[in-house]
Amino acid sequence: MVRTQPLVSILTTGGTIASRRFADGARPALAAEELVAGSAEAGVELRTREVLHLDSSSLLPEDLDAVRSAVVAELEHPSVTGVVLTHGTDTMEETAMLIDLMHADPRPVIMTGAQRPADSPDADGPANLSAAIAAAVDPLSRGRGVLIAMGGTLVPARGTAKFDSAADAPFATVRADLPRPLLTPTSIAGTRVDIVMLYPGVDPSIIGWCAGAGASGIVLVATGSGNTHPRVVDAVADAIGRGVVVVVCSRVPRGEIVATYGGGGGAVDLAARGAIISPWLRGPQARIALQALLAGGAGHADVAAFFAAE
Numbered sequence: 412m413v414r415t416q417p418l419v420s421i422l423t424t425g426g427t428i429a430s431r432r433f434a435d436g437a438r439p440a441l442a443a444e445e446l447v448a449g450s451a452e453a454g455v456e457l458r459t460r461e462v463l464h465l466d467s468s469s470l471l472p473e474d475l476d477a478v479r480s481a482v483v484a485e486l487e488h489p490s491v492t493g494v495v496l497t498h499g500t501d502t503m504e505e506t507a508m509l510i511d512l513m514h515a516d517p518r519p520v521i522m523t524g525a526q527r528p529a530d531s532p533d534a535d536g537p538a539n540l541s542a543a544i545a546a547a548v549d550p551l552s553r554g555r556g557v558l559i560a561m562g563g564t565l566v567p568a569r570g571t572a573k574f575d576s577a578a579d580a581p582f583a584t585v586r587a588d589l590p591r592p593l594l595t596p597t598s599i600a601g602t603r604v605d606i607v608m609l610y611p612g613v614d615p616s617i618i619g620w621c622a623g624a625g626a627s628g629i630v631l632v633a634t635g636s637g638n639t640h641p642r643v644v645d646a647v648a649d650a651i652g653r654g655v656v657v658v659v660c661s662r663v664p665r666g667e668i669v670a671t672y673g674g675g676g677g678a679v680d681l682a683a684r685g686a687i688i689s690p691w692l693r694g695p696q697a698r699i700a701l702q703a704l705l706a707g708g709a710g711h712a713d714v715a716a717f718f719a720a721e
């Protein structure tokens with residue numbers, strides 16, 4: 412049979428878009444069919460599958476692998492025009508990054524969610540889902556990797572973070588035209604990468620503790636343009652000496668990170684000890700990239716080349 416309508420696969424994972432409010436708090440409660448009911452776009456055929464039924468703040472690395480595998484499985488069908496992935500917004504930037512890192516197919520993957528539960532009088536999920544379906548069949552979405560459709564905006568996955576805890580359009584991108592270096596598909600579960608936030612008075616032994624607990628990578632969320640206290644630099648040098656790959660990004664939400672400061676605790680000092688500067692990606696997405704790189708067998712030079720290309 413010759414297909415005349417575009418076909419969109421909708422994969423659901425939970426999140427607020429699938430949630431109802433209960434006396435003990437909101438939680439995912441809508442079955443995939445209920446979530447999608449009423450969102451049928453004229454002239455678009457939909458097929459729906461529930462992958463997970465979780466708040467995105469409770470996802471584990473194996474869940475992210477499962478979601479990415481489900482997207483890959485849908486795209487194995489040549490008749491699929493694009494994939495829509497409904498997901499909680501809390502960690503959407505991480506799942507979006509993981510899929511985008513390994514998504515060489517030109518067909519779009521559009522992620523969407525909601526800020527208000529499905530039983531709210533002003534639920535935003537249905538409009539977001541409709542926008543995501545429309546984006547999935549739009550030829551202009553092709554070749555752009557993973558996109559996030561929320562509150563009337565459509566932003567690329569790479570470089571994006573949840574910038575607003577309440578706005579209808581919570582996601583913003585640190586730089587809209589970031590390049591998309593791709594990685595060989597791999598699972599990330601089993602590869603530990605920690606994030607350490609740096610602040611005045613931070614105990615440098617946290618770095619050694621992460622290494623001792625089995626981290627093969629650490630992402631430092633440093634102050635300003637990648638700076639910290641000289642004692643933290645010493646602890647980072649120790650961890651690098653133990654084979655840990657360390658990436659430095661910034662607590663500041665916007666702007667390029669360029670190693671500028673020395674004095675023992677600056678990004679110049681961190682880089683001199685072997686830490687890798689992430690010029691654009693912030694903590695959560697830099698962490699996913701490092702986890703995927705290390706899980707795929709990358710060494711220090713590969714990680715440095717990846718972040719230099721971002």
Ligand SMILES: NC(=O)C[C@H](N)C(=O)O
Nearest residue numbers: 426427466467499500501
């Ligand atoms: N707006 C949301 O979806 C938040 C929810 N806690 C989640 O990430 O699953």
